[in-house]
Amino acid sequence: ASTIAPYIQGDWQASDVLKFTASIRFDATEYRYNNLIADGTSKADGSSCVNNSGEATPCLYLRPSDSDDHFNNTSTKLGFNYQFADETALFGAWSQGFRAPQTTDLYRLQNQQVVGEIDSEEINSVEIGLRGVSDKLHYEAVIYTMTKNNFFFRDANGLNVTDGKTSHQGLELGVNYDLSQSLNLAINYSYGEHEYEFDRPSSGV
Helix, strand or coil: CEEECCEEEEEEECCCCEEEEEEEEEEEEEEEECCCCCCECCCCCCCCEECCCCCEECCCEEECCCEEEEEEEEEEEEEEEEEEECCEEEEEEEEEEEECCCHHHHHCEECCCCCCCCCCEEEEEEEEEEEEECCCEEEEEEEEEEEEEEEEEECCCCCEEEEEEEEEEEEEEEEEEECCCCCEEEEEEEEEEEEEECCCCCCCC
16 A cells, blocks of 8 residues: 655734634555455355355455555645634634545455445534633633545444445533642543434344
């Protein structure tokens, strides 16, 4: 496997209190899969597996034939920071990201499955928050929403699900207070709601 990922980021100070940030990243991932044993659902030597009755049966896993797979994705992010008071700032960001399939996603298949195209997981997220700093108190509160497409996971039967969709919403809160020069009190809280969707039962029922 090989990956190349050039990245560029730019900042624009629109005013004394408002700053914008933009970034873009390109990921090119290539897998060259070379199967050195027998293709298909047989044993490594090409012979069939045998069930409890002594009958020939497909083995558990499918070994795909040799393949060369490429995944090219462009990720972007736009953010801002608005310092509307000396010690308080409002910030936010929109971002889009991708994750190329891993080798186990592509080539470790069960015998009920066929080799097919798998897309990169796509993530879209928006967050907005408030950040404050004083002599002793530091805090940050953020709310966010996120969606994922082409979410990859294995169901209860060990089969790949490649078209899952998820949505996530929540908030995060962090507070730090300096009790003294050597003692600090920190409190963190998070709350999230997560939903998962795909087009077939995950349990096989």
